[in-house]
Amino acid sequence: MSGIKVNTKINGDPVEFMCEPDETLLDVLRNRLNLTGAKEGCSTGDCGACSVTVDGRLTCSCLVLGAEAEGHNIGTIEGMAHGEELHPLQKKFIEHAALQCGVCTPGFLIAAKSLLDKNPDPTETEIRFGLAGNLCRCTGYDKIVRAVQDAAKDMRKSNSRKGA
Amino acid sequence: MAKVIVWGSLKPHTGGKTTVEIEARNVQELLARLGETYPGLQNQIKRGVSVSIDGLIYREGWLEPLKPDSEVFLLPRMQGG
Amino acid sequence: MPLDNAPDSKRKYNVVGTRPLRPDGIDKVTGRAKFGADATAPGQLVGRILRSPHAHAKIRSIDTSKAEKLAGVKAVITRDDFPDHTDGDSGLYDTMYNIMAREKALYEGHAVAAVAATTPAIARQALKLIKVDYEVLPHVTDVDDAMKSNAPVLNNKMFTDGVDPKPKKASNVARRFEFGHGDVEAGFKRADIIVERSFKTEATHQGYIEPHAALASMSPDGSAELWCCTQGHYMVRDVCARILGIDISRLRVTQSEIGGGFGGKTTVFIEPVALALSRKANRPVKVVMTRDEVFKATGPTSATSMDIKIGVTKDGLITAADGTFRYTGGPFAGCSPAEFGAMSAFAQFHLDNVRAIGYDVLCNRPKTISYRAPGAPMANFAVESVIEELAHKLGMAPIDFRIKNAAREGTRSSYGPVYGQIGLGATLEAAKNHPHFKAPLGPNQGRGMAAGFWFNFGGQSCVSLNIPIDGTITVSVGSPDIGGSRASMCMMVAEELGIGYDQVRAIIADTSSLGHNDVTDGSRTTFATGMACILAARDAIKKLCARAAATWGIPEDAVTWEKGYAKPAGANAGNFQPLSLKEIAAASPGTGGPIAGHHEYSADGAGVSFATHICDIEIDQETGASKIVRYTVIQDAGKAVHPSYVEGQFQGGAVQGIGWALNEEYIYGKDGRLQNAGFLDYRIPVCSDLPMIDTMILEIPNPGHPYGVRGVGETSIVPPLAAIANAVAAATGVRFTQLPMSPPRILKGIEDAKASGAKKAA
Secondary structure, eight states: OOOEEEEEEETTEEEEEEEOTTOBHHHIIIIISOOTTSOOSOSSSSSOTTEEEETTEEEEGGGSBGGGGTTOEEEOGGGSSBTTBOOHHHHHHHHTTOOSSOSSHHHHHHHHHHHHHHOSSOOHHHHHHHTTTSOOSSSOSHHHHHHHHHHHHHHHHHHHHHHO | OEEEEOOGGGGGGGTTOSEEEEOOSBHHHHHHHHHHHOGGGHHHHHHOEEEEETTEEESSOTTOBOOTTOEEEEEEOOOOO | OOOSSOOOTTOOOSSTTSOOOOTTHHHHHTTOSOBGGGOOOTTOEEEEEEEOSSSSEEEEEEEOHHHHHSTTEEEEEOGGGSOOOOTTOHHHHHHHHHHSOOSEEOSTTOEEEEEEESSHHHHHHHHHHOEEEEEEOOOOOSHHHHHSTTSOOSOTTOOOBTOSSOOSSOOSEEEEEEEEESOHHHHHHTOSEEEEEEEEEOOOOOOOSSOOEEEEEEOTTSOEEEEEOOSOHHHHHHHHHHHHTOOGGGEEEEEOBOOOOTTTTSSOSSHHHHHHHHHHHTSOEEEEOOHHHHHHHSOOOOOEEEEEEEEEOTTSOEEEEEEEEEEEBTBSTTOSOHHHHHHHTTTTBOOSSEEEEEEEEOOSSOOOOOOSSTTHHHHHHHHHHHHHHHHHHHTOOHHHHHHHTBOOTTOBOTTSSBOOSOOHHHHHHHHHTSHHHHSOOOTTEEEEEEEEEEOOOOEEEEEEEEEOTTSOEEEEEOSOOSSSHHHHHHHHHHHHHTOOGGGEEEEEOOTTTSOOOOOSOTTOIIIIIHHHHHHHHHHHHHHHHHHHHHHHTSOGGGEEEETTEEEESSGGGOOOOOEEHHHHHHHHHHHTSOEEEEEEEEEOOOOOEEEEEEEEEEEOTTTOOEEEEEEEEEEEOSSOSSHHHHHHHHHHHHHHHHHHHHTOOOOBOTTSOBSOOSTTTSOOOOGGGOOOEEEEEEOOOOTTSTTOOOOOTTGGGSSHHHHHHHHHHHHHSOOOOBSOOOHHHHHHHHHHHHHHHHHHHO
C-alpha cells in the first residue's frame, strides 16, 4: 500500500489525510473523513451529486483525485451553514419544497451557492444553465429554480443592508 | 348470486364464458368456489388477483362482503411504481 | 375496507392544505441525512459483483479457487450459495435467479458471482480471478423480433398462457391478456372515419440519482441486520429471508433515506447478495452499485410495440377502439406491465365497444420492474396520438373531441368496472379554460395535449402513535418517505388531534418495530398510510378521552375531543374544565401508564386518478432539436394534504415523461449489449432543457378517504408522451409514432416529409 499524505483545508479547517494514488476526492471525503454529504450518483461527472468547491470553484469531487487536494481549500455541504444559522439557499430549498428525496440536494446547494457567489442577480435562464450540471429526477427543477431566485433576492437585500 | 367477470384471456378456463355466476358471501369464498368450478383458473388465482366489487378495486380484501347482486371483476394483481 | 365516513365537503381544515416545512428538511440540506451508501459498520468488508458480459449464455462452470486464495478476500459466492428454498413460488424463484444467475446468464449485466474483501482494490482484483466458462447463445432484445417464430427462445419451458388451444411450441410470449366489452367489429362497421397506426417506444430507466446500496450483517446463527435504500423494507425482509432460508423475524431491515425510486426500488437486487456474502465471511458487508450496474442490471421499464385502431362517426362519437400492446419483460414471465398497459390504454373514454390485447414478452434485457404508473404511459402515447389525429380528420378541436367521449360517472371502464365519481371531465374543462390553452404560439411552435389515467391503490399499512409526558406526538410509520411523506403524515395526525403541526414528528420504523407495510408504490402512501395515521390518531383520542373520563369520574362516552382538548360531551355530563392533551399526557403515569394509538389494516377504496396535460414545443427545423416552451399539468388530487409536494409530484412526473418522449432510451448493439449505460449518453432532462412546469390541483373528493385524498404520484407521467408527440406533430406537420423523438429522428421525419411532398408535387 503506497499511501500519499495530503494536507488540505476543508470548510476552513486544516485536515491531513492519507490516501491511495487512485482514490478520488469523493472517496476520501466519504470513506476516510466521514463527510458523506457529497453523494456518488455516477462517478463520471455527469450528475453533480458529488459537487464541492475547490478554491471556490465548483467541481465534481468524483473527477478529482484525493492527492490533488494538496494545498487547496475544499468546500463541502457540511460547511454551508454557519453554526445554527442555515445559509439562505438551504432555508429557501426547504421553504419552497425544492427537494423530494433529497439525494441531489447537497450538490444543487453547492452549485447554486457557487452561481450566486459569481452572479448575485441571475436571470431564470442563467440559473437554469448554472445548475445544468446537476441532475434531479424528482422535482422537474421548477421549485429548485424558484428557491434559488428567492434566496438570491434575500441575499441581495441583506448585502445591500450590510453595504448601507 | 354474484356476477363474476373474468378478463378475456381466462375464457379458455371458463368454458368460453367471460361472465359466470357464483354464490359467495365474500371474496375468499368466491375465489375458492371459482377455483373449484373452473380448476383452470386456480393457477391465476394462486399467482395473484385483485378484484373490483361494484366499481371499487380491492388489491387484497379477501373478507370483503358480497351482495347477492354484486358485480365482481377479476383483475390481474395490481402493482405500481 | 372503504370507510363509512366519506369526506365532509364542508369540513374546514386547520393543518391539511397548508404548506409547513418538512421535518427532515434540515437533515437533507446540511448533508446529514443518511442515504443507502452512507452507512458503515465495524469491520465492514467491500462487496463487489461479477456480471455477465454476454446477453445470453449458458454458464458451464465457475472457478472461484484463485479468487478465494487472494489475500484479503473473505468470501466468494455464486449460484451454489443460493440453494432453492422457493418451494414452487415461481415469482420468488425468478427474483432469486435475477440476483444471481443459475444455469444461464440472461442479459448483459446479470450477476454471476460476488466477492467480499477488505478493500475495493482487492475486491476488484478478485473479480478478475474468477473464471466463468460461458457457452454463448443467440440473443434477442427487440420485442417484435422476440415474438417471431424463429427467435431464440429464452426459456424452452415457456408456453404462452392465456391462448386457446394451449400452444405446443415454447416461445418468448409468456402471457396474453385481453380486456374490453362490446363488439369492436360491429362498432367499426358503424364508423365513418377509422384511424389505424402502429407505434414503438424504447425502454427507459427510472433514473433515480441514488444507486442501490446495502449494508448487511449476518451471523452464523441466522440472525441478520440489513440497512438499505428501498421503497419497501418489509418486502426486502420477506424476500431476502425466503431466498436465504431463514425465519423472517430473524432479519431486521432498516430503511435508509432513499434517493428516488419511481418503482425501481420495489424489488431486491444486491440485498440478498450482501447478506449471503456476510453470512459466508461472518463480517458486515457493504455493496454499492455503480451507475453502470444500475443501468445494466436494475430497472428498466418495457420497450413496446403497439397497434391502435379507433373508429368514429362524423359527429365525433367513438364507435370502437381496439389495441394490441406488446411489452418486454426481460428474461422472466410476468414482469412486463403489459396487462396494465392494456387495461389503462382506453380508460379515459366512454366506450361501448373496446378491446385491448396485451402480450408479456421475454427478451435478453434486464428484468422489467415497475416505473411510475407501470405500463400506462406508452399505451397512452399510442392511443392519445390516434385520438388527436381523429380530431383533426373530423375537423373538431381535439379538446372538444375528448370532452365529448370522456369517461364519466357511470361509464363502464375499458378494463371492466363501472366508474364512480371521477375527475376526468373536470381536468378537461379546466384545460379548455386555462390561459395556457388560449395563449398565442410563436414561429415553429406547436401545442399538444393528452389526458391520462392511473388506477391507484391502497394496501397494507401499520401505524403506531406514541404520546410522551409532554403531550407531543411521535408517529411511527413503515412506509419509506421518498418525497416528503413524513410531513403529510404529521399534518394528518395534527389535524385529527387538533394540535399544531410542530407538535408531531414522524419516523420510519424498522421491520422489527412495527407490523408489515406494503412497498411505497401505486401512489398509496399518503392515501393508505395516511389514513392509518388518521385512524391511529382517532384510536389515541379514544384513549385520551377515557383518561379524562376516569379523572372526572364520568362515563367514557360522556367525553368528546375538540381542538386538542377533552371536554364533557354536554351539560348532563357534568361541569368540568376541559383537559388539554398536554395535561392528560402529564398525568398519564398515574392514570394508567403510557398512551398510544395504533392502526393496522389493508386499505382499499383508493379511487382512480386522471390528469390532462398541455404542452407547447418549439422545433428547430434545421436540426430537429426541440425545446419545451410551456407546460401545464392539471390533475385531480382528491384533497391535497401538502399542496407543495402534490405540485412536486405533478412536475416531477411530467418531466420524467418529457425525458421519455424526447431523449431517453436503452440503445442495444447487435451484440445485445447496452451502449449507453451512463448519464452522459442516457440523457435525462436537465434544468436548462425545461421551462417552469405550471400546475393546477383539482380537488374532487375521493369517497374512500375521510379527507377525500387520492394518490397523486403516478398519473403525472402518463399524459406527457402523447401531449409532446401531439405538440411535435402540430409544430412540424409530421406524426411521430416512435419514441424517443430525439433530434435526429425529428430531423429525419421533417426531411422525409419534405421529400415525399416534393415527390407528390412533381
